[in-house]
Amino acid sequence: MACSKIFSGDLPELINEIIKYFQNDYSTLHSCILVNRLWCRLAIPLLWEDPFSMKLPKNYRFIEIYLNNLNEEDKRKLKEYNINENLFPSNTLFNYPGFIKCLNTWKIIFSIEQWILAIINSKGLQTTIQNLYPSNFDQRLSSSRLFYKLLFKIFIESEAKLNTLEVIMVRDMDHDCFNDVFNLILQNQDFIYNIKNLKLQRIANGSKIYPFLKFLYSNCKSISSLYFQFPRFNNNNLLTENYFLKIINSQENLKKISFERNYLFKGKFLLSLKDSNCLNTLNTIIFYRIDFKKIIISNDEFEKLNVLESIHILYCYSLNSDFIQQVANLTKPFKLKSLFMDIMLQIDSLRLLLQKSGHYLENIGFGSIISNELRKQFELIIKYCKNIKFFEFPGFDNLNIYLSFDLIKNIDQNLNYLSIDFHYYLDYYHNRTNNNTTSDNMDPSSVVLLNLGQILPRKLEYLNLSLNFDIKNLEIFLQNSQNTFIKKFLIRNKMQEGSDHILPSIKKYIMKKERVKYLAIMEVYFEKREDLSFMKDEVKEFESYNVKVQNYNDLYVQVYDLIKEMD
Numbered sequence: 001m002a003c004s005k006i007f008s009g010d011l012p013e014l015i016n017e018i019i020k021y022f023q024n025d026y027s028t029l030h031s032c033i034l035v036n037r038l039w040c041r042l043a044i045p046l047l048w049e050d051p052f053s054m055k056l057p058k059n060y061r062f063i064e065i066y067l068n069n070l071n072e073e074d075k076r077k078l079k080e081y082n083i084n085e086n087l088f089p090s091n092t093l094f095n096y097p098g099f100i101k102c103l104n105t106w107k108i109i110f111s112i113e114q115w116i117l118a119i120i121n122s123k124g125l126q127t128t129i130q131n132l133y134p135s136n137f138d139q140r141l142s143s144s145r146l147f148y149k150l151l152f153k154i155f156i157e158s159e160a161k162l163n164t165l166e167v168i169m170v171r172d173m174d175h176d177c178f179n180d181v182f183n184l185i186l187q188n189q190d191f192i193y194n195i196k197n198l199k200l201q202r203i204a205n206g207s208k209i210y211p212f213l214k215f216l217y218s219n220c221k222s223i224s225s226l227y228f229q230f231p232r233f234n235n236n237n238l239l240t241e242n243y244f245l246k247i248i249n250s251q252e253n254l255k256k257i258s259f260e261r262n263y264l265f266k267g268k269f270l271l272s273l274k275d276s277n278c279l280n281t282l283n284t285i286i287f288y289r290i291d292f293k294k295i296i297i298s299n300d301e302f303e304k305l306n307v308l309e310s311i312h313i314l315y316c317y318s319l320n321s322d323f324i325q326q327v328a329n330l331t332k333p334f335k336l337k338s339l340f341m342d343i344m345l346q347i348d349s350l351r352l353l354l355q356k357s358g359h360y361l362e363n364i365g366f367g368s369i370i371s372n373e374l375r376k377q378f379e380l381i382i383k384y385c386k387n388i389k390f391f392e393f394p395g396f397d398n399l400n401i402y403l404s405f406d407l408i409k410n411i412d413q414n415l416n417y418l419s420i421d422f423h424y425y426l427d428y429y430h431n432r433t434n435n436n437t438t439s440d441n442m443d444p445s446s447v448v449l450l451n452l453g454q455i456l457p458r459k460l461e462y463l464n465l466s467l468n469f470d471i472k473n474l475e476i477f478l479q480n481s482q483n484t485f486i487k488k489f490l491i492r493n494k495m496q497e498g499s500d501h502i503l504p505s506i507k508k509y510i511m512k513k514e515r516v517k518y519l520a521i522m523e524v525y526f527e528k529r530e531d532l533s534f535m536k537d538e539v540k541e542f543e544s545y546n547v548k549v550q551n552y553n554d555l556y557v558q559v560y561d562l563i564k565e566m567d
Contacts, residue, residue: 050102097158358384365392453480478509
């Protein structure tokens, strides 16, 4: 009875909550559109929140639906580029531009360029090549800038209100395009006035964006998540730093700050927060590939961060004894939630850090670390870290693997994300073992497949195996892990000459037993890549067993993205 009421539309509030659950599941949202008018009305806005970033295969012709909202004067401008009005849909059921919530400036430009190419390649439109996508760079820039500005104008006139704005400026062209629309934004401040998430990345020429930065710290006070990433060489680091510190300190509800490869702030960051409006709201700080050489952490500033709940250190530099000692000297807890390293800390420094923060640690990884003291380091992790949820397998040495097994068994049911990526180390290993006189020279991929299945927890959110798969060993792994349900299972197989395809084994042990919700498989042979998601007949077969096939690169989780999702 309850199900029939849901499908008939008698419980609209409940239906709305159900459909929100599928916010990033685009294939399911497309199915919801077909149920009835109410389901369609609730699903369409979610599908059109951020079409420029959708990972689904697309042809970028959705831009034409936006351009249908142009007034007659703007449509006349398009005729200069041989864009015929017949290209646009005659009728649209919804105010699609008004649904936009997330904009990434670089992705808009990229989408425009792909859309133009799609038109060029369409049947009957070959004569538009020279006008639409001229070989002359200045003409190309002019056409892209026009479409870019028109799209922003459409969003603003449709009374859209952004939740997320990502400004990425690498080329002068990127700056010029954004400056074209900045005056539109100034005249229609409601468009970004209440943004919650702001990302400023790779701003190659800071001076060109200063008016926008000033506007942000003067007008936008509701930002909850800030992401900064600037190149090493900026034309005026001190002035740029000043603007960004003002943005931070002006916020009244700032909860998260992320720094990536950032050469601003250095030791001044925490000091700058002492009089900030966000002392009682900031709960997450992410450092991604930051040099800690000049970072200063002292009690005076750290104590003022009243609600700081998690600190994430991802592949940063200069994590030496000096920095670790600063952490150890803090009287307040240092809630280190993530630690991913390319270079392992010295034993004494690692012990000091884990004594201080180990029981907070949930996400840990070691990249391709090789260390003579690896056993001692793993013993410290097992001793102090009882709450690991994400584990990235280290290296390609069999000692690493067996020590990692001990850690996985110690983590037990807490483990939720596991990534084992030997793909880039296999050639190195084979070259190394050819000259190895010891008996322990089994291929590390085989070691993993023969031993991992029996120690996995009963349920995993995510498992990524990037190995050299032998069919016999793969089937042993699949048999041993048959009691584990994996929501997202990724396989990247580096095939050798004469290797068999793994798909028959996957069908036998995974597809027919419905042990996986999302599956991605990529088989790599030298430069050739075959992705299961492009095999339409195979995809349909898996879907008949309720297994959704996705592209490997789309399903693959970058560490930084995973941390953002978890917090």
